[in-house]
Amino acid sequence: MGRYLRKRIIISVVILFVILLVLFLLMQLMPGSPFNDAKLSDEQVASLKESYGLDQPVIVQFFRYIGKMLKGDLGVSYSIAPNTPITTLLVNRFPVTLRIGFYSLILGTAAGLVLGLITAFFRSRAIKVIFNLVTLLGIAVPSYLFAIFFSWVLGYKWNVFPLLYDFRSPAYSSVMPILAMSLSVMAVVGQFTRSEAEDVIKSDYVQLAKCTGMKSSTIMTKYILRNSLIPVITVIASLLVSLLTGSLVIEKMFAVPGIGGLLTEAISSNDYSVVIALSFVYSALYIVVMLILDILYCIVDPRVRLGGKPS
Amino acid sequence: MSENVIYTLQDADFVPAAKEHRDLTASEAVTGSKHDMRKRFFARKSAVAGLVILALLTLLAIIGPYISGHSYDDQQLERANLAPRVPGLASIGILDGSETMNKTGGEVRVNRYEELGITDEYYIFGTDSLGRDMFSRAFMGLRVSLFIALAATVINLVIGMNYGIISGYFGGMTDIIMQRVIDVVGSIPTLVVVTLLMLVLEPGMGSIILALMLSGWIEMSHIARAEVLKVKELEYVQAARTLGAGHRHIIFREIMPNITGKLVTQIMLGIPSAVFLEAFLSFVGLGMPAGSCSLGTMLTDGFSNVLLHIYKLIPTAALMVLLMIGCHLVAEGLKKAAE
Numbered sequence: 001m002g003r004y005l006r007k008r009i010i011i012s013v014v015i016l017f018v019i020l021l022v023l024f025l026l027m028q029l030m031p032g033s034p035f036n037d038a039k040l041s042d043e044q045v046a047s048l049k050e051s052y053g054l055d056q057p058v059i060v061q062f063f064r065y066i067g068k069m070l071k072g073d074l075g076v077s078y079s080i081a082p083n084t085p086i087t088t089l090l091v092n093r094f095p096v097t098l099r100i101g102f103y104s105l106i107l108g109t110a111a112g113l114v115l116g117l118i119t120a121f122f123r124s125r126a127i128k129v130i131f132n133l134v135t136l137l138g139i140a141v142p143s144y145l146f147a148i149f150f151s152w153v154l155g156y157k158w159n160v161f162p163l164l165y166d167f168r169s170p171a172y173s174s175v176m177p178i179l180a181m182s183l184s185v186m187a188v189v190g191q192f193t194r195s196e197a198e199d200v201i202k203s204d205y206v207q208l209a210k211c212t213g214m215k216s217s218t219i220m221t222k223y224i225l226r227n228s229l230i231p232v233i234t235v236i237a238s239l240l241v242s243l244l245t246g247s248l249v250i251e252k253m254f255a256v257p258g259i260g261g262l263l264t265e266a267i268s269s270n271d272y273s274v275v276i277a278l279s280f281v282y283s284a285l286y287i288v289v290m291l292i293l294d295i296l297y298c299i300v301d302p303r304v305r306l307g308g309k310p311s
Numbered sequence: 312m313s314e315n316v317i318y319t320l321q322d323a324d325f326v327p328a329a330k331e332h333r334d335l336t337a338s339e340a341v342t343g344s345k346h347d348m349r350k351r352f353f354a355r356k357s358a359v360a361g362l363v364i365l366a367l368l369t370l371l372a373i374i375g376p377y378i379s380g381h382s383y384d385d386q387q388l389e390r391a392n393l394a395p396r397v398p399g400l401a402s403i404g405i406l407d408g409s410e411t412m413n414k415t416g417g418e419v420r421v422n423r424y425e426e427l428g429i430t431d432e433y434y435i436f437g438t439d440s441l442g443r444d445m446f447s448r449a450f451m452g453l454r455v456s457l458f459i460a461l462a463a464t465v466i467n468l469v470i471g472m473n474y475g476i477i478s479g480y481f482g483g484m485t486d487i488i489m490q491r492v493i494d495v496v497g498s499i500p501t502l503v504v505v506t507l508l509m510l511v512l513e514p515g516m517g518s519i520i521l522a523l524m525l526s527g528w529i530e531m532s533h534i535a536r537a538e539v540l541k542v543k544e545l546e547y548v549q550a551a552r553t554l555g556a557g558h559r560h561i562i563f564r565e566i567m568p569n570i571t572g573k574l575v576t577q578i579m580l581g582i583p584s585a586v587f588l589e590a591f592l593s594f595v596g597l598g599m600p601a602g603s604c605s606l607g608t609m610l611t612d613g614f615s616n617v618l619l620h621i622y623k624l625i626p627t628a629a630l631m632v633l634l635m636i637g638c639h640l641v642a643e644g645l646k647k648a649a650e
Contacts, residue, residue: 011491015498022499026507132357140635142587144594147630156618163618245502249594253614267506268596275510279503286500292352 008294012287019283020069023276024062074277079269080262086277089262094281096170097258098252101243103178108185109236115186116193117228120201121220131190138187143246147180147253163257177250184246185239192235198230230300237293244282313394318473327457348572351648358644364637368630372457375450379435383604387442393423395437395445408474410620439612448604449626453634455599456606459516460585464578470524471531472574478532479539480562493529501526505588509597516599519592532537534577538570572649579642583635590631606631 008045038065040048049055056064068075081089119131154176166173167239201224209219251260259278266274352358376383394410409422436445478489505522512518542548543566551565586606592598593607594614604628613624 011494012498015495019499019503020494022507026511029511136636136639140583141632142590142635144590144610145632148617148624148628152617152621193338241500241502243592244500245588248502249591252594263506264595267510272510275506279507282500282503283498287498290498 004298005295012291015287016284017066019280020066021062023280024065026273027276033296060115069280073279075273077266077271077274079271080266080274086274089274090259090281093257093259093262094133096256097247097260099260100174100177100181100251100256100258101247103174104181104243105185105236105239107178108182108239109232110188111182112189112191113193113229113232115190117197117225119190120197120228121224131194135187135191138183139191139226141183143180143184144241144249144253146183147176147250150176150180151253163258167257173254174256177254177256180250181243181246184242188235188239189232193228193232196231200224200227230297233293233297233300237290240286240289244286348648352644355644355647357640358648361637361640361644364633365641368453368634368637371450371458372454375453376447377448378450379444381434381444381447383443384445384602385443387438390427390429390438390442391440392620393429393434393438393442394620395435396424396433397435398433410622434569437620437622439623440616445623446627448609450629452604452606452609452627453630455516455604456586456589457582457634459519459523459589459605460582463520463527463585464581466524467527467531468574468578471528471533472535474528475532475535475537476539476562476566479536480543480558480566493532497529501588505592506595506597508620509592514597514600516603519589519598522592523588526588527581527585531574531577531581533572535570538573539566542566542569572645576642576645576649579638579645583638586631586634 010294046055054061055083072087074090076087077084077086115131115134119127150161151163154160162169162173162174164173165177207221209223248260248264249257250256251258253265255261259281263275263278263282265271266278323630391630403448409420409424411418412422433445436446436449439445439448474489474493478486508522508525509518512521548561548565551561556565588600590607590610593611598607598611599605609627610624610631613627617624
């Protein structure tokens, strides 16, 4: 396991490095300079550049940039909140995004597991048809369409939940964003669990267990649940990507004060430094979560430890 | 000393083989199974339904913008925000062009057609805030989005397939290096790649296709590689190799025909995700430039006044859902038929 882990961690670090390089190059390519004020003389610009270290060779600047990013200094915002460190902007927003993403994931996974197991276990036609319909909708319909639907029906027509995020009742106003995002998670996890569970039910060892007269509740918990849960971890990893993307639109729609909303705001107001800093945050978040999931997978499935990587 | 009784084959015993035997390649050897696959695909009701949906949508994307008689970009400001009115249904009171508006004095039923004195013209999906016909716009948007999605997916297919096949077929060091590159490139979230690229490029169809392409080919190459690894060691490929076939022959004549099923499935899954990303970019403000029309821009417009005129959103959302469901049903059908 140690060897596998070391390899994974090295790859993660390389990826982070590459991302930083790309972001740095993009910054160099961005039009304009921080000092394009016509009133500044050439000498003043030169001294400003010196004080910010911009007169150094690009390679030196790059390593300095990496050092700063890793220390958590993400630079300052230009136009959203001029001269405010981006880190300060993030401190309050990050927990909101994390909370909504986390609950969507948990709610969707739990619902998907239950639905998938029920459909696999009770071989009834009606359940199967309903399950297929629900998961098809969940997979095919993008989360922002669900969000529009919920906000129109629950928010506008019935007035159950606030249309826009309300600071005074964060839990209450997170319900619709979480619902909208968890539906696709539910559908994907549900389909996956169902096909895994059906394979396990058909397997020889479950047949043998049935023949020995084992209680079906024991078979369910000790055999089916366990063996069909392991692969679900891999789907969660890929779901996370779509959650990240979805959260951006959802946060904009419900005016959620998270980092997704900050990113859309930065894009529309051309605040490049914030966009680039947030790109780094998103990438780092994604890489760390992937690493954690891989380690988790490694712990629950001994085959991964012995060689190869999770398929 | 006895004569050698064993007959030795001589050159004279051979004649050039008949054409049908010479050309017996993998693609012909598997026609049987391909035929079965088609049968299994059409036996699934949901797959056929998906195919019908996609065919209808494609047809509407082609002719839809010309049916209503109103051009998709013809602005008539005095006719802004007309609610849907459908011939026939209007006389029995459904979709007759009136809508309920929340005004200061409470809810009011308004019919803008009557206010403007339009009697003989119908806007089936209504008009937008600039008085453009939503019917033509919806299908024009569908056409643009479909085009973007198809272009991006086909490019993804070409790049991803070649990458995956080369990596899987040659194996060894080539494979290791190519897979490490993918590990790194694939670990940058799509969201980040697309956003950054759109910041640097001019907004427009080409940039969107490029952005979708940069993130989409990786999945395609994974699938192509996995399939090649599966097929590579099978008897008929081994046989071709033993007969002295070159790499080119093996890849194009033996391997390719046998992995197309998987790749078509992947195309079907790639289209919805491209449509999804296009709409996402519009929402975030990085999509098609103002004035153009795609499902994404239509959806964004519709959402910005969803509480006032819900009818502006419904056709676009419905088209989008139908397109995605159609693609998923076909993909599912292909997957099941291949098993």
